[in-house]
Amino acid sequence: MPHTSSQTQTHTILFVDDDPNDLNSWANSLRDCSASYTVLKANTVKAALDLCSYHKVDCVVLDLDMNDVSGFQVLFTLVPDRKHREMAVVVLTRLISQSLHQMAVEYGAHACLLKQNTSPQLLNQAVEAAIASTKASGN
Numbered sequence: 001m002p003h004t005s006s007q008t009q010t011h012t013i014l015f016v017d018d019d020p021n022d023l024n025s026w027a028n029s030l031r032d033c034s035a036s037y038t039v040l041k042a043n044t045v046k047a048a049l050d051l052c053s054y055h056k057v058d059c060v061v062l063d064l065d066m067n068d069v070s071g072f073q074v075l076f077t078l079v080p081d082r083k084h085r086e087m088a089v090v091v092l093t094r095l096i097s098q099s100l101h102q103m104a105v106e107y108g109a110h111a112c113l114l115k116q117n118t119s120p121q122l123l124n125q126a127v128e129a130a131i132a133s134t135k136a137s138g139n
Contacts, residue, residue: 011058011131014040016048016074017092018067022115026061026092029120030127045069049077052087058134059088059127064104065095072107079108088130092123110134 013030017023020043027039040055042048045066051057060078064071071091078087091104091112101112110130113123 010036012038014057014060016042017063018043033124058131061090064093088134090126090130
């Protein structure tokens with residue numbers, strides 16, 4: 001059977017951030033990194049969880065510092081069993097606390113990146129690694 005290379009696998013990425021400038025800037029930057037991304041955006045936890053229930057989301061890029069609820073609540077909801085991650089999550093935050101970054105990874109995030117130190121390419125690499133890791137673990 002011939003191999004068709006014209007089919008590119010697309011991934012749906014959900015950005016969750018209550019800062020509209022960050023939300024749009026990072027979402028657009030990631031979309032520019034790869035034509036294979038479909039990018040969804042949510043500026044509240046409720047909107048994020050609703051989108052996850054209606055779409056097959058491959059990776060959530062999550063800010064921890066949200067106005068309505070802590071980003072950790074989203075992380076706990078999306079990754080209820082941190083030993084069996086079915087949802088790829090990358091944290092992208094302005095919070096500088098190393099202990100919060102460590103906690104995010106311990107509770108199921110594949111990476112925790114500091115907005116000030118992250119380029120679109122670095123975020124793209126983290127998203128790709130998170131998706132690959134989740135698929136490799138059986139999803």
